[in-house]
Amino acid sequence: MTGTSLRRLFASPVFWRGVASIVAFLVLWELGARSRQWMAPEFYAPFKELLVAMGFKKDYLPWIGAVPAPSAVLKSWLAVIGQAGYWQSWYMSFFRVMAGFVSAMLIGIPFGLALAVSRSAHGIGFPVFEVLRPIPPLAWVPASIIFWPTQELAISFVTFLGAFYTIVINVLGGARSIDMRYFQAAQSMGASRLDIFRRIILPGTLPSIVVGSAVGMGITWEVVVAAEMISGGGSQIGGTSGGGLGFFIWNSYVGGSYEQIVVGMISIGVAGYVSSELLRWLGYYVTPWLRVR
Amino acid sequence: MSPREPTRPEIVAGEIAVQGVSKSYGAIQFRKEVVRDCSFVIERAKLTVMIGPSGCGKSTAIRLLAGFEAPTAGTVTLDGHPIVAPDRDRLVLFQETALFPWMTTWDNILYGPRARGELTAETLSHAEFLLQKVGLQDFRDKYPGQLSGGMQRRAELARAMVNNPKVMILDEPFRGLDAMTKELMWEYYARLFEENRRTNFFVTTDIDEAVFLADRLLVMSNIPTQVRAVIEVDLPRPRRLADLVESDRANEIKKQALSILHAEAMRSFSRGSKAAADFVEAYLKRARRA
Numbered sequence: 216m217t218g219t220s221l222r223r224l225f226a227s228p229v230f231w232r233g234v235a236s237i238v239a240f241l242v243l244w245e246l247g248a249r250s251r252q253w254m255a256p257e258f259y260a261p262f263k264e265l266l267v268a269m270g271f272k273k274d275y276l277p278w279i280g281a282v283p284a285p286s287a288v289l290k291s292w293l294a295v296i297g298q299a300g301y302w303q304s305w306y307m308s309f310f311r312v313m314a315g316f317v318s319a320m321l322i323g324i325p326f327g328l329a330l331a332v333s334r335s336a337h338g339i340g341f342p343v344f345e346v347l348r349p350i351p352p353l354a355w356v357p358a359s360i361i362f363w364p365t366q367e368l369a370i371s372f373v374t375f376l377g378a379f380y381t382i383v384i385n386v387l388g389g390a391r392s393i394d395m396r397y398f399q400a401a402q403s404m405g406a407s408r409l410d411i412f413r414r415i416i417l418p419g420t421l422p423s424i425v426v427g428s429a430v431g432m433g434i435t436w437e438v439v440v441a442a443e444m445i446s447g448g449g450s451q452i453g454g455t456s457g458g459g460l461g462f463f464i465w466n467s468y469v470g471g472s473y474e475q476i477v478v479g480m481i482s483i484g485v486a487g488y489v490s491s492e493l494l495r496w497l498g499y500y501v502t503p504w505l506r507v508r
Numbered sequence: 509m510s511p512r513e514p515t516r517p518e519i520v521a522g523e524i525a526v527q528g529v530s531k532s533y534g535a536i537q538f539r540k541e542v543v544r545d546c547s548f549v550i551e552r553a554k555l556t557v558m559i560g561p562s563g564c565g566k567s568t569a570i571r572l573l574a575g576f577e578a579p580t581a582g583t584v585t586l587d588g589h590p591i592v593a594p595d596r597d598r599l600v601l602f603q604e605t606a607l608f609p610w611m612t613t614w615d616n617i618l619y620g621p622r623a624r625g626e627l628t629a630e631t632l633s634h635a636e637f638l639l640q641k642v643g644l645q646d647f648r649d650k651y652p653g654q655l656s657g658g659m660q661r662r663a664e665l666a667r668a669m670v671n672n673p674k675v676m677i678l679d680e681p682f683r684g685l686d687a688m689t690k691e692l693m694w695e696y697y698a699r700l701f702e703e704n705r706r707t708n709f710f711v712t713t714d715i716d717e718a719v720f721l722a723d724r725l726l727v728m729s730n731i732p733t734q735v736r737a738v739i740e741v742d743l744p745r746p747r748r749l750a751d752l753v754e755s756d757r758a759n760e761i762k763k764q765a766l767s768i769l770h771a772e773a774m775r776s777f778s779r780g781s782k783a784a785a786d787f788v789e790a791y792l793k794r795a796r797r798a
Contacts, residue, residue, distance in 0.1 A: 396606040399576055403594040404620035404671055414623070418610035504610045504651040 241285050248284035283474040288481070291474035304479075307459040308443070309486065311367075312435045315374025319431060323379045324424060327386025332416065344383065352376040352438045356445050370442045370459075377438035378431030385430070389423020390416055422505060425498035432494055436487040440464070460486065516634055521553040521707040522586050522597060522674030524573060529582035530732075531568055542568045544732035545582070550675065551724060555701050555708040559718045559765065560728030561773060561787060566711045567603075569733065570679045573709065574600045586674065596620060599668040601678040605660045607652040613663050614639070614648045620671040631670070638666040642696060658689040662696060669700070675707045682717065691749055694720055702746050715769075719743075719762050720752055727768045730776040730784075737768050766791060 224230050283291075295301040329336040330344075352373050363369040393416065401411050443461030458466070460483050467475035499506060531543040542565040550556045550573075560566055571577045572584055575594045584591045586598065594600075607616050617639060621631045639645055642662035644655075652660055661681055668676060682693045698721060701708055712718050718725055725739040741761055743752070752758045770791045777784040 394606070396602050396604070397608060399574070399594065399600070400602070400606040400608075401619070401623065403574060403596060403599055404623055404667075405596040406619075406623035410623045414611075414619070415608065418608070421610070502610070504653060507651050507654050 244282070245284050245286060248282050248287070283477055287474045288477045291472070292478045292481075295475065295478060301463070304458065304460045304463040305482065305486065308439055308461065308483075311371050311374055311439050311443075311459065312432075312486075312490065314371040315376075315439070316378050316428075316432060316435050318371075319375050319378035319382055319435075320428065323382035323427075323431075324386055327383040328390060328416070328420065330383070330387050331390035331420075332412065344380075348380045348384075352434075353441050353445070356442055360446060366446055370439065370446060373442045374435045374439045377434040378428075381431040381434060382424070382427040385423045385427025386420055389420040389427075392423075393419040421502055425494070425502060429491060429494050429498070432490050433487065436483065436490070440483060516637065517630070517672045519672065519704055519706050520674055521705065523552040523707065524550040524591075524598075524675055524709070525583075525585050525588075526550075526569075526573075527583050527585075529572065529579045529584060531565075531572060531577070532580050541732045543572075543579075544734060546734050547582075548726055548735045548738070550707060550709045552707055553705045554723040555710060555721055556724045556726060557710045557712060557718045557722035558726045558728060559712055559715065559769070560733070561730055561769060561776070561784065562713050564728050564730050565733035566728065567679060570600065570677055570711060573675075573677055574598055596624070596671045597674040599671060599673040599676055601661075601664055601668060601676070601681045603680045603683055605652065605657075605664060607660055607664055607667070609652050612649045612651055613644055613655070616652070616663060617667045617670055619667060634672075635666070635670050638670055641700065642666045656689075657685050658693055661685070661693055665697065665700065669704070669706075673706070675709060678708065678710045680712055681710075683713075690717070695749065697721065698747055715762050715765060718765070719758050720747060720749065725761070725765060727765050728772075730772050736772065737765075739765060766794070 326340065330340055331337075355373050355376055356369070359369040359372045360366065363372055397415050397419065398411060401415050406414070439459065440461035443459040444465045447458070447462070460479055463482075464476050464479035467473070467479060526549070527547050529543055529546045530541065532539050532541045534540050546569075558566055558569065568577075572579055573591065575591045575598065578592070591598070608619065611619065614635075617635050618627065618631075621627050621635070639648060642665055644659060644663055644666070647655060647659060647663075652663070655663065664681075682690050682697075685693060694717060701721075710718075710721060719741060722741045725741055726735050727737040727739065728734070729736045739761055743755065743758060743761075770788065773784040773787040773791070777788055
């Protein structure tokens with residue numbers, strides 16, 4: 216980022232409004248979480264019976280009082296940030312997301328294009344696809360643990376399913392919505408079918424591929440975390456702390472380290488954001504004609 | 509003038525003959541006849557303009573000439589050979605832009621030669637020449653989204669002409685441009701035609717455009733489409749808009765064409781067409797002014 220654009224960023228009220236919003240959120244969270252330290256239990260006396268009846272503990276504010284404070288989360292984060300196990304979790308989850316996502320792209324894009332350009336491919340492939348599509352990826356977890364020889368493959372397969380359907384549907388829709396006039400123009404200029412595919416259908420579908428991948432990537436992160444929790448972290452090579460971020464959260468919960476749960480949650484948020492940014496940048500790079508409007 | 513003479517391919521002008529053509533759409537019980545027993549000739553190396561009320565089946569005629577569709581009856585031939593499929597010897601400019609949004613102006617212009625594997629030094633030189641002719645040399649690496657409406661139309665003209673077609677077919681190409689840009693486009697287009705003398709077929713609803721551009725004017729009927737009259741526009745070339753405004757002959761031709769269109773509109777008006785009502789009103793206003 217150049218100096219001028221940084222200066223412009225700091226001068227914009229939108230930026231400072233965003234900063235103020237995040238700071239206010241953190242302060243409220245901290246106050247709420249510390250309520251048990253600075254609020255006398257007598258404060259709740261009038262609601263005591265009600266709170267107990269609802270199942271809450273009676274010595275701190277309901278809900279927010281049970282959450283670890285951001286300062287405690289930060290401290291816990293600083294503690295794990297030097298541990299190889301924490302980064303191993305990152306690596307495992309990233310690896311699974313990438314394995315599932317890349318294979319979904321490699322299989323989904325050609326499959327979607329085939330459905331779009333060939334009537335017989337559509338006739339054969341689409342009904343099966345439409346029957347399988349409504350099954351949520353997580354419903355596949357037990358079956359895929361049985362089907363695949365290793366847990367690692369099982370988890371990657373489930374993440375693959377998460378992205379696959381979205382990518383195929385987007386590619387199919389994108390290729391179908393290319394304007395008829397482009398085909399007519401290319402045809403009258405003497406283009407072969409292969410040339411029309413390469414220089415009209417492929418670039419014409421590219422924006423939909425980018426959109427489909429971005430949505431698919433989001434679903435992959437949702438799926439991988441749940442799959443890791445359900446399957447108990449996949450391969451146990453890295454010990455209990457090497458099972459991915461989903462397993463990191465689950466393990467922290469079982470171990471009673473509530474700060475670490477939040478550390479895991481935020482880590483997934485960051486990981487998802489980084490992958491989306493990466494994709495957005497890639498999409499921006501491969502569709503130069505869309506950024507010049 | 510350009511410093512070095514570019515290589516330009518020899519222009520072979522074609523002649524299209526439409527004989528007894530009919531075209532209907534829809535299933536048998538809902539059949540709608542758009543073109544009925546229509547015959548005309550698009551003469552070699554001339555600019556033939558087809559004018560008719562909107563919705564009179566002109567676009568259907570274009571699709572038949574281009575080969576996107578086949579007639580229900582009758583024949584369409586180019587130099588005696590029947591037209592069965594789209595081909596580079598008949599290139600179409602559509603109403604809306606059909607430039608590929610993902611290619612720069614230059615890549616759009618070179619699409620045809622590249623697709624046919626004919627990207628030779630001569631083709632490149634010809635493309636360069638056309639790019640300058642349509643005044644887009646500074647927009648070579650821009651995408652269509654970065655061009656104005658008029659520039660897009662000019663880029664499309666260049667993209668079609670680089671293929672050196674025997675016939676150029678234009679379907680209301682300047683519709684939707686503002687009045688000033690439209691006049692600019694007429695002059696660009698007329699100059700390109702006068703320098704190349706290729707067979708051109710131009711469809712429009714605009715009488716001023718028609719008379720300014722045409723060598724021959726085909727005045728069409730309402731649906732089902734037939735030719736009502738053929739008017740030879742014997743105005744001298746090269747033409748300039750300024751000359752044409754004062755030309756009595758031009759006004760005479762306009763009046764003649766309009767009166768035929770008026771008669772057509774009256775006929776469809778009596779059959780309940782609302783568009784025709786607008787035309788009749790506009791015609792009466794114009795007649796009073798003249």
